[in-house]
Amino acid sequence: MRARRLIAAASVAALGVLSLAACGKSSPDVAAYVGDRSYSVDRVDAVYDDAQAKYAEAVQQSAKQAGITPTPDQLRSSVTRQDVVNLLVSIDLGKRVAAEQGLQVADQVTPEQLAQQLQMPPQAEYAKLWGEWADISLVLSQKLPPADLSDDAVMAVYHAIEKAGGIQSGLSVAEVRQLFGEAGFVRSASALSAALEAETDKVDVSVNPRYRPLGVPSWVNKGQELVFYALPYIDASGPVTDISTPDPVDSPAEQSAGPVAP
Incomplete structure (x- = not known):
């Protein structure tokens, strides 16, 4: 059977983090430092609590219309505080990279477009952050030339998607390569x-141990749905090799590729 290609937006990585103590930034009230900016634990908690509250409200409204009573588990979103930190730091760094390269980040992806796939009301700040990050990552991914990758890099992406429950487990390198096709999304993602x-x-990034490892938010198209995940950083001395010609990358609202599983 012909392999079905997996297409994803290029927004994968986990950021190299420094010891808080080593750089003199060790406040337990701070989730992350990015240069001269800091993101407090309270800020993370506020985004997280808002996401949980708005999600629960939406579930309750839907359940009321259907005449059913949701369970406590059904009222809880899968969003974690780690997801929030990943977004905040990635947005900050992504903006810096875009500014250095003179790139304009247009407001293309809206929370409303992402709401159904994120399973999060667009009014939630978490959905708004995701829309902001999607715009940044798309601009950078379309500008940066993607890298040719080793088997290790391909499998790193595979295992990250596998961990998120978005792909069949236990596949070999050959099976994953067949499933991924030309793996253009892996090359461009690694460039990002x-x-x-x-x-x-350049900017001295430090992350509270509570929020390590830090990952860049990512999405992959699985049929008619998106799988959101974060991938640990791929070291440049390992998976990333030569640079090749960029491939265009679709936004979450534009993707229409085939399913993940063979």
Whole structure:
């Protein structure tokens, strides 16, 4: 059977993090430092609590219309505080990279477009942050030339998607490569990863141990749905090799590729 290609937006990486103590930034009230900016634990909690509250409200309204009573588990979103930190830091670094390259980030992806796939009301700040990050990552991914990758890089992406429950488990390297097709999304995603890593070296990024490892928010198209996940950083000395010609990358609202599983 002909392999069905997996297409994803290029927004994968986990950022190189520095010891809080080593750089003199060790406040337990701070989730992350990015250069001269800090993101407090209270800020993370506020975004997280808002997401949970708005999600529960939406579920309750839907359940009331259907005449059923949701369980406590059904009222809880899968969003975590780690997801929030990943977004906040990635947005910050992504903006810096875009500014350095003179790139304009247009407001293309709206919370309303992402709401159904995120399973999050568009009024939630979490959905708004995702829309902002989608715009940044798309601009960078279309500008940065993607890298040719090793089997390790391909499998790193596979395992991240597998962890999110978005792909069949237990596949071999050959099976994953067949499933991914030309793996253009892996090459361009790793280029974005490298750009963000380089930015961490410039601006001094420090992350509270509670929120490590830090990952760049990512999405992958699985049929008619998107799987959201975060991928640990791919070291430039390993998976990333030569640079090749960029491939266009679709936004979450535009993707229409085939399913993940063979």
